[in-house]
Amino acid sequence: MKTPSFRPGDRVVLPPYGVGVVRGTCQRPVAGETLAYYQVDFPNTSSRAFVPVNAPQGTGMRPALTTGDMPNLLKHLQAGQELNLPRQWAARHRRVTEILSSGNPYELATLTCELRRWQVERGLPDLDRQAFRRAIRLLEEEVRGLEDPCARDVQQFLDRAWNETAH
Structure with a gap:
């Protein structure tokens, strides 16, 4: 390689x-x-x-991601693919930490969607909410400064997800 x-x-x-x-x-x-x-x-x-x-x-x-990567990232965010995180806290925390540490934007997008779904369905415990916000921030860093319509759509999606953590 x-x-x-x-x-x-x-x-x-x-x-x-x-x-x-x-x-x-x-x-x-x-x-x-x-x-x-x-x-x-x-x-x-x-x-x-x-x-x-x-x-x-x-x-x-x-x-870092470029404008050419934005359509695929947006697709990951909109698809809302399930991650099947463990229900048991320690195992879930371990898996979430692995994803956050990996920096893989598509895994971060999938994690964001899963935690967003949990937030809507039943609310997130504090540590899961912190992980949700961290995933959003990591994705926002990569999108920041990219100027094209798809990048703006990604940013709007992330902004909506962030605002949902305030409730």
């Missing part, structure tokens, strides 16, 4: 931190040798991460 290559200015996702921007590469000494790293800065924070150039997939780093 080919190692992905990133350039300065590329929007990337680094789970579970969210969307960042590759600022460039740098050399850093590690265990007696000098290795190349991508410097990833996170907008509106002073946070940054250094990701090995030779193995970014080991950290889960991937390109």
Whole structure:
């Protein structure tokens, strides 16, 4: 499998931190040798991460969604595919944490739909509501700044879902 290559200015996702921007590469000494790293800065924070150039997939780093990905993401959100989360809290919490940590936008969309359904049917316990909001925020980060009608539809869907957590 080919190692992905990133350039300065590329929007990337680094789970579970969210969307960042590759600022460039740098050399850093590690265990007696000098290795190349991508410097990833996170907008509106002073946070940054250094990701090995030779193995970014080991950290889960991937390109952020683009406008071309929006129709598929919207389809996932509108389909409302069931996730069949465990009813027992500890098992459910473990599975939800895995999905949030993975950063996979389509799994996050499915989780958002499932927790939204639970919210409508019976209301969410506090920790599930926090997970619901976290999933929405992670998706919003990827959609933010994309300017096309489908991206706006995704954002409107996420806004409605967020407003439902207030009740």
